[in-house]
Structures are given as structure tokens and as C-alpha cells.
Amino acid sequence: AQSVTQLDSQVPVFEEAPVELRCNYSSSVSVYLFWYVQYPNQGLQLLLKYLSGSTLVKGINGFEAEFNKSQTSFHLRKPSVHISDTAEYFCAVSDRNDYKLSFGAGTTVTVRA
Amino acid sequence: GAVVSQHPSWVICKSGTSVKIECRSLDFQATTMFWYRQFPKQSLMLMATSNEGSKATYEQGVEKDKFLINHASLTLSTLTVTSAHPEDSSFYICSARDLFSETGSFGTQYFGPGTRLTVL
Numbered sequence: 563a564q565s566v567t568q569l570d571s572q573v574p575v576f577e578e579a580p581v582e583l584r585c586n587y588s589s590s591v592s593v594y595l596f597w598y599v600q601y602p603n604q605g606l607q608l609l610l611k612y613l614s615g616s617t618l619v620k621g622i623n624g625f626e627a628e629f630n631k632s633q634t635s636f637h638l639r640k641p642s643v644h645i646s647d648t649a650e651y652f653c654a655v656s657d658r659n660d661y662k663l664s665f666g667a668g669t670t671v672t673v674r675a
Numbered sequence: 676g677a678v679v680s681q682h683p684s685w686v687i688c689k690s691g692t693s694v695k696i697e698c699r700s701l702d703f704q705a706t707t708m709f710w711y712r713q714f715p716k717q718s719l720m721l722m723a724t725s726n727e728g729s730k731a732t733y734e735q736g737v738e739k740d741k742f743l744i745n746h747a748s749l750t751l752s753t754l755t756v757t758s759a760h761p762e763d764s765s766f767y768i769c770s771a772r773d774l775f776s777e778t779g780s781f782g783t784q785y786f787g788p789g790t791r792l793t794v795l
Contacts, residue, residue, distance in 0.1 A: 606786040665718045
């Protein structure tokens, strides 16, 4: 079984500033990693995923994340946020033998002008 | 691509009635779909895994007789909340696993927009 810890429950940030959302996971097997974004009263939209290959993954809307196996982390970053990035962000993990996703508790990002 | 729809987007019903929620993969085939429940300001909780042509697999603590799941085709899964009560009020989200467009054997899950159920 896997577990996911999102270290920040809320992240306030000013427009055009950078943001980093931290995600750590624990698993006894190799995993796949995901970041999803959820806007109010909507489902989840996939931002990016790490399945294999380069540890730096680029996603939609200018987001990127880096897989660090030794630190079991998959932190999400964006160099310059917009008001429209205000949302809930979920980190998720799946082991390579079981397609079920385990989600973190979520990080609320609030972007202010 | 990889669009998943849900219907209805919201529903209000009286206690004791049953409510059906549909989940459709619009542009891909999904042998596996998932049903989640999300309480306000909380993460998603997996309720069950729906497999086309076979019985659903429920997570521990989820009543299979209360949450009936049917996956009749490669693009449609339904969740029926039977004899709904106020404690069943929640946001229900489905996802579909896009197996065939991925390299390798893993299929990324794509999520529907969710259904807000309110039981009076």
C-alpha cells in the first residue's frame, strides 16, 4: 500500500510569484506519480504525470514537477502564478502493479493580486 | 481527448429514494472505471472499481447493496445510490482508465466533473 503526504494544506501566493507544492510518498514498490487540479465544484484535471524516464516532468498551464526517488518526493512548481491558478491541488500515487490511486489530502492555492 | 462526462451534475432527492449517476468516457474505451466520494474540503475516497462485464470491487467499508455499480459497456458505468439518506449527501466523482492510448500497460485515470448529491 502507498500513502501520500502533502505537506502544506494552504498556500497563499501573490500573482506572478513562484509557487511550490510539496508532496512526499511512501511505498514499498515502484510507483507512478500524478498531480491533479480541482477547481470549485468540478472534477479533477490531470496536470502532469511521471511514469518513467526523465525525472523532470512538464505539464499543462506551465506547471512542472520533479521526481526524486531518494527523497520519495514529487514536488510541483510553477515559476509565475496567475489568479486563475487558484484551486485545490492533489498529489496521487499508484503502484506499478495496481492501478488504484492514493490521494494526498490536497493543497489549497489562493493567488492574490 | 480523454474526456469523461457525468450526469447529472447535481441532484436533490428525498430521503428513501434511489438516485442513478452516469459516467461516460466520450472519446476512449474504458475497461475500468472508478467511483470516488469527496466530502467538503477533503480528499477523494475510492468507493469501488467498476470493470466492464463483471462485478464491481468495493473498498472496505463501502456497502455494495447501497451503492450499486453497473458497467454495461466500455464507455458507460452507473452508480445507483439506493434508499438514499442525508448522510449520503456528497460529491461523487467517477474516473475512467484510458488503457489503450498509453504506452505500456498502465492507463492514466481521467476524471468526470462530479455529481453533487443532496438528500433532504
